Amino acid sequence: MFVYSVKANTLKLAGIIGAALVILIAMIFLIPDYSPKTTAAIANKNSEIRYDKVKDNDDRVAFLKQFGWEVDPDPIEEVTMRIPSEFDRVMTSYNELQKQGGLDLSKYKGKEVTRYSYKVNNYPGYDGEVTANVIVFKKRVIGGDVCSSDVSGFIGTFEFPEKAEPAESAPAEPLGSETAEPSDTGE
Numbered sequence: 001m002f003v004y005s006v007k008a009n010t011l012k013l014a015g016i017i018g019a020a021l022v023i024l025i026a027m028i029f030l031i032p033d034y035s036p037k038t039t040a041a042i043a044n045k046n047s048e049i050r051y052d053k054v055k056d057n058d059d060r061v062a063f064l065k066q067f068g069w070e071v072d073p074d075p076i077e078e079v080t081m082r083i084p085s086e087f088d089r090v091m092t093s094y095n096e097l098q099k100q101g102g103l104d105l106s107k108y109k110g111k112e113v114t115r116y117s118y119k120v121n122n123y124p125g126y127d128g129e130v131t132a133n134v135i136v137f138k139k140r141v142i143g144g145d146v147c148s149s150d151v152s153g154f155i156g157t158f159e160f161p162e163k164a165e166p167a168e169s170a171p172a173e174p175l176g177s178e179t180a181e182p183s184d185t186g187e
Contacts, residue, residue: 049066049067050063050066051063051103051140051141051142052139052140052141053139054134054136054139054141055139057073057074057075060116060118060134060136060141061073061118063134063141064134067158067159067160068122068160069120069122069132069146069158069160070120070121070122071118071119071120071121072118072119072121075117076117076118076119076131077116078114078116078117079114079115079117080112080113080114081113081114081115082110082111082112083105083108083109083111083113084110085109085110086109087106087109091105094145097145097155097157098143098157100157101157101158101159103141103142103143103144105135105142105143107142108137108142108143111137112137113135113136113137113142114136114137115134115135115136115144116133116134117131117132117133117134118131118133118134119131120146123146123161124161126148128148128149128150128153129148129149129150130146130147130148130149131146131147131148131149132144132145132146132158133145133146144158145157145158146158
């Protein structure tokens with residue numbers, strides 16, 4: 001026969017370890033998933049849109065190509081900026097657009113990001129200038145849009161439009177023009 005005695009301290013330790021495991025398991029299931037999701041219609045329906053591992057210009061161009069966009073290989077503009085800590089009306093509206101595309105800039109309030117702008121060459125049924133803006137934070141696309149440069153222009157998500165008309169009409173002001181606080185890093 002085998003006899004084992006347990007002290008009160010051993011029971012307390014086992015209880016603490018058990019409680020910690022329960023809390024850890026609960027946190028794993030309750031912490032939200034911050035990976036972007038999209039409902040974008042893309043040319044190859046079998047592939048998944050990748051928002052990470054965007055290290056250089058070729059990766060950004062390939063990111064836009066996932067949605068069906070053909071862009072000039074060199075960016076028109078590269079701007080380092082800071083996502084505002086508090087969203088005003090314009091920024092809140094812009095973030096609603098991001099949410100339609102499965103992204104959310106509110107998670108990056110106060111963070112320094114880079115916006116890359118590319119000339120779009122294949123917007124269906126539109127002859128004016130169209131720009132794709134890609135917002136990157138730590139080699140991950142966290143936001144962006146496709147918009148016209150016209151005064152009475154439009155702005156939309158990365159999703160390639162199925163119809164010839166732009167889906168949304170709004171003044172085309174890409175993030176970084178007036179809505180974001182300028183970076184004070186001198187870059």
